[in-house]
Amino acid sequence: MSEIGLFEAIYSTSGVVGIRPDPVEEEKIERVLDAAIRAPSGSNTQPWEFVVVRDPEVKARIKKCVLEGAQVHLSVMNALHAKLPSGKVARMARKFAFETDKCPVLIFVCLDNKTIQSAVPHENALT
DSSP, X not given: OOOOOHHHHHHHOOOOOOOOOOOXXXXXXXXXXXXXXXXXXXXXXXXXXXXEEOOHHHHHHHHHHHHHHHHHHHHHHHHTTOOOOXXXXXXXXXXXXXXXXXXXXXXXXXXXXXXXXHHSOOTTTTO
């Protein structure tokens, strides 16, 4: 795998324009996760857990949840008379919602509240 510099990566990256069904090698997933765990966090708590989903049945269930959540979101936005997203952002969100199950791998970054709560000092910690 060829390497590119940090700024080249930042400046050349655009939004996702499609979903490729090609399998993703384990090595690539591990590399992404290895980079992710090195992100800075307050008090070095690293309050995250990663969930990697490849199972087609689980992805189909996630797709159902995504579509249901999108419907609730649209209903709330309509009830509030809020402006709905349009253009590329709306197209990409819609595409992802309808094609979630076609992604070869889904990676969820989950916040571990217990880790955060144990790292946050109590009000009287300094007294």
